[in-house]
Amino acid sequence: MHSEKPATAHQTNQHKKRRAFWMRQMIQWHWISSAICLVGMLLFTITGITLNHPTEITVEPEVTTLSAELPAKILASVSDISPEGNAPLPAELARWLTTQFGRRVGSRPAEWTEDEIYLSLQGPGSDAWLAIDRVTGDVEFEQTNRGWVAYFNDLHKGRNTGVAWKWFIDIFAIATLVFCITGLFLLYFHARHRRMTWPLVTLGLIIPLLLAMLLVH
DSSP: TTTTHHHHHHHHHHHHHHHHHHHHHHHHHHHHHHHHHHHOOOOOHHHHHHHHHHHTTTOOEEEEEEEOOHHHHHHHHHOOOOOEEEHHHEHHHHHHHHHHHHOOOTTEEEOOOEEEEEEEETTTTTTEEEEEEEETEEEEEEEEEHHHHEEEEHHTTTTTOOOHHHHHHHHHHHHHHHHHHHHHHHHHGGGGGGGTTTHHHHHHHHHHHHHHHHTTT
């Protein structure tokens, strides 16, 4: 009888230590992931609302049309190039176009034909294109700006945002997953003192499930 009590007490003490250890770990990872997710969560939450109400939140697109003429030196260098298909613009031409129209060209692939170069310059919240006549050097540029709401909506969707933003979305998604999982463990640790924990978790599962099954079509 007496020999079992110390063993039981020891096991209880070890269980408490393990519980305290994991509690500290979950709290630490929970606050770290919440700090990383804070701004991104606000962005994706607000744009989730704006994306859900596209007809109520509208902005008149602003269209800008410009034209220019290539300098003789750049036109000569472009005329000497004979690619057909998709290829980036020469660095000197890309720099001149960026300066001329205020839209970064970079190393995007352009569509080359014998007579024309066409480049799409899509970005979040805007669409743009430019066409270069390889014979005359005439350049046409058109940009459609759909406003800040469209800009942030496109960030939400990862539309025309580039590789860096896509990486951010992936990292943000992982951090949010850590935040949710550690939150679930913390709910588990505190559930015995909060009777409504699991009913509320179950409700959070049942409501979207029922909506999807019964009202989404």
